[in-house]
Amino acid sequence: MKTLKCRDAGFDCTAQIQAETDEEVLAQAAEHASTVHGVTVTPELAAGLKTLIRQEA
Numbered sequence: 001m002k003t004l005k006c007r008d009a010g011f012d013c014t015a016q017i018q019a020e021t022d023e024e025v026l027a028q029a030a031e032h033a034s035t036v037h038g039v040t041v042t043p044e045l046a047a048g049l050k051t052l053i054r055q056e057a
Contacts, residue, residue: 002053002054002055003054004052013036013037015036025053029049
């Protein structure tokens, strides 16, 4: 399972996104960023977020 913590991306937010692939995590992160934080995920931001995705045991 892949995991991305919103807090790791610099937001004061406890949301944690989990999915099977990096692409699924990024898609969910883009939706979360837009609806909760009012942020549009650009390709550059997505590349940075991808480095924060962790593989959970």
